[in-house]
Amino acid sequence: MKVAIDAMGGDYAPEKIVQGVELARDQYPDLRFILFGKESKIKAFLKNGERITIVHTDSEIAMGDEPVRAVRQKKTSSLVLAAQAVKDGKADALFSAGNTGALLAASLFIIGRIKGVDRPGMTTTLPALAGPEDSFTMLDVGANAESKVKNMHQFAILGNFYSANVMGVTNPRIALLNNGTEEDKGDPLHKETYQILSDDTHLNFVGNIESRELLNGKADVVVTDGFTGNAVLKNTEGTALSMLKLLKHTILDSGVQGKLGGLLLKPAFKQVQNKMDYSKHGGAVLLGVKAPVVKAHGSSNEIQVYHALRQLRSMVAANLTKNLADYFATRPKE
Structure with a gap:
């Protein structure tokens, strides 16, 4: 079970993001993480690289960036590449504590909506x-x-x-x-x-x-x-x-x-x-897209990041997205 992490998103990124990821990794042996962000900054806070892969990115989307423009122009940002990893099947879910509007845009434009939503x-x-x-x-x-x-x-x-x-x-x-x-x-x-x-x-x-x-x-x-x-x-x-x-x-x-x-x-x-x-x-939780997506508060600490990742794990384990898509497809029309 792999989770794509926007390691540069959030007020205390990447420190609290990395710490929260390690807490979740230590608690759940079935979880693997792909951290997208500036490698040197991530490694500065990473104590143990077990089941954690770092993908270096040259840019990041700031809290003040205009969401749609940022997603379209910053194609090598940590958030966009994390969303693309989910789109490509390299990860099962997406997590970010960064720009909410940009996360929404990336989820819609890159991962896509469930049919009927x-x-x-x-x-x-x-x-x-x-x-x-x-x-x-x-x-x-x-x-x-x-x-x-x-x-x-x-x-x-x-x-x-x-x-x-x-x-x-x-x-x-x-x-x-x-x-x-x-x-x-x-x-x-x-x-x-x-x-x-x-x-x-x-x-x-x-x-x-x-x-x-x-x-x-x-x-x-x-x-x-x-x-x-x-x-x-x-x-x-x-x-x-x-x-x-x-x-x-x-x-x-x-x-x-x-x-x-x-x-x-x-x-x-x-x-x-x-x-x-x-x-x-x-x-x-962003409900209605083709993969589990969770947005944590921008000021999240490592405990809050851990709880968000625990939540994502439950969603992936329950096959939430497929079941939701089936639910919409088979739900009787009024």
Whole structure:
């Protein structure tokens, strides 16, 4: 099982990328990695080259580069060559923590879309604080700034498949992110999407969901457009981090009694921190392309990179892409 790695993508590349790859390599004997990037920089952080191949590249795509132009012009960049390796069958999956737009462009232009999928959706897994499952899937969270009703319907189908086949949820509950729970809420896009999802008898659609209810376990799959999904995702991540910092500073600033109380509650706080750690679920999956593609946060450390690679391994082992393509090909048309 081989994973193509954009070793130069991310705020702390290649150091944290290499360290995360070595963690995954040491944990999973069946994984091999092809690291694309500047060889001297990669080797500076590589402790053990077992099951790791380095392919030297002369350029890289920066975070600030215009995505489509960069993919078309920087044909020898680490990201483009990693995507090409997947296209050519030299690797089974693609990983990057770099420019999101460029990763999307490379995945679409080089690897290609699954037949029947108009626009792949960026999918992430977030913690659920209540309900039968401990997490839920949300898409799109950034692949498409603008979406049509057809796209939103396909996001629901993609999310339903991912939740059932990767997350192991039986008959996933699918909800539409909206500004109210009533059927007639939202703009024309959301009103029409509501009706389409309601009419699809192959989906367990449970209606609209408000953003304040996302973490309360009301749905297993939350469907939204990429602009809204990305904004909600970043707000959720930021709120979780801010609340943990607030608790810490409140305890430290509350005198001896507060600090003693905080010490007694430390195990409970650790449980809360672990529950809210979205990175343990992996990165964002680009669903709808012909190979597993995972995007990690640009600021990912080695642990977050490791979890994203663990996630990719599960996707490859489950033959996710072929099964998803078959699902779309055989799914009854409404």
